Amino acid sequence: MAAALIDKLASITARYDELLDLMAQPDVATDPVRLQRYAREQRELEPLVEAYRAYRDVERQIEDTSFLLEHETDQDVRQLAQDELDHLLERRAQLEQQIKVLLLPRDPNDSKNAIMELRQGEGGDEAALFAADLFRMYTRYAEQRGWDIEVISATENGPGGYKEIIFEVRGEGAYSRLKYEGGVHRVQRVPATEARGRIHTSTATVAVLPEVEETDIELNPSDYRVDVFRSGGHGGQGVNTTDSAVRIVYKPGTPEEIVVTCQDSRSQLKNKASALAVLRARLYAREEEKRRKELGETRLAQVGAGERAEKIRTYNFPQDRVTDHRIGQNFSNLPGILDGDLDRLIDMLIIADNAERLESVAAR
Structure with missing residues (x-):
């Protein structure tokens, strides 16, 4: 691997070790917010650090096996060493590929529900x-x-x-x-x-x-209308006794109109919260798709963009x-x-x- 990449991986490993030390400190252990933040960062770095440490270990084994192959005269031992070296070189190539994938920019939405x-x-x-x-x-x-x-x-x-x-x-x-x-x-x-x-x-x-x-998405109440009505169908008989269902119409009568209906809960407040969550998700996805098109990005089947x-x-x-x-x-x-x-x-x-x-x- 290139020297610049090795330096970057060494820096990431140092940060990983620093996080472990930080989480072991008493003042951090009693601070749930900081502890959670450090733990999340540590979990995100862990796969890359483990892959890099495995890569370094394979590199050391390649060096030792190459030295043995260079100085050994017994043909049987040389053959065993050559077989081991071939295996190690293949393993190193696999780890290089894995590390490159782990270094790719993460989708910021991957950790979300x-x-x-x-x-x-x-x-x-x-x-x-x-x-x-x-x-x-x-x-x-x-x-x-x-x-x-x-x-x-x-x-x-x-x-x-x-x-x-x-x-x-x-x-x-x-x-x-x-x-x-x-x-x-x-x-x-x-x-x-x-x-x-x-x-x-x-x-x-x-x-x-x-x-x-x-x-992440600011919704102006003036941009949408909230309708309430009596639930029916899915959700059981109990939901039909009150006007618990909620319909949210975003920018009604415009080309941007989005309609979200939620009626699965008996609680009107919960249905409204769920409808707003779906509306925010749709608006966010629309903005993300617009951004990707502006940047000319292509992704596998435009995954996640609906x-x-x-x-x-x-x-x-x-x-x-x-x-x-x-x-x-x-x-x-x-x-x-x-x-x-x-x-x-x-x-x-x-x-x-x-x-x-x-x-x-x-x-x-």
Whole structure:
């Protein structure tokens, strides 16, 4: 690696060690705010520091093995040393790549919770059922990751289907992984109501937005209207007894109009807070997309920006295959994926995204 990069890694390692010392000091240990701030920074640096220390260890082993190979005369020992050196050189190259990826600029939203919006697309009732399947898939995935899910708003369509469902996923790294799910999802299968056994194609759209703090997006009350009404449908019988549902219309009657409806809680105040959170997330995503276009940035399928212009994934039931079109890869065991086995797909998307970002940095 270049000397400048080594110096940077040494500086990061020194800061990591300094943070460990700071957190051990009594005055910091009794100050929750400072302790949390130092702990967060330390956790963010830890993967890079561990990779750099492993790199230095491999470098020392390469030096020792090269010395042995240079001075050893026994052919059997030389062969063993050569095999070990080949392995170490391969390991060093892997660590170099890992370090470069870890040094890439972080998405500032990666540490945030995620707000997901699922809507039925083409296909009528079958599309609504597919949206419900996707919601169950993300629910199971969140359970496996130890994340919490809270439904913000849901509009049912037929038995067991959703015309639209909006929910929040809370947990460390939620947005950093779920942002790759934004786009059009397509399913090919024989519906339960299909008497002739014909395969139907339906779609559902997924938007993934980072949760936004109130200080990140300033909302002027004069820019939106709040309507309250009696809840119905999803949420149970109890919500129907009061005007607890909330509809927020942002800049009504203009090209910028955004409508958010929340009725899942019995509390009007909670529904209003949830609706405002969704509104802030949508406005933030819109501003981020505008900024990316101005900068000419391209990201893998515009992940996390709510882009729905193309189909990102196909779930083919007859062939037990899931195809992610962004990376051109097929995955088997479709039932397992719909049961929350998403890590193997998302991991491949992260690898492809990192490779694209590294290539972009190298081209500058």
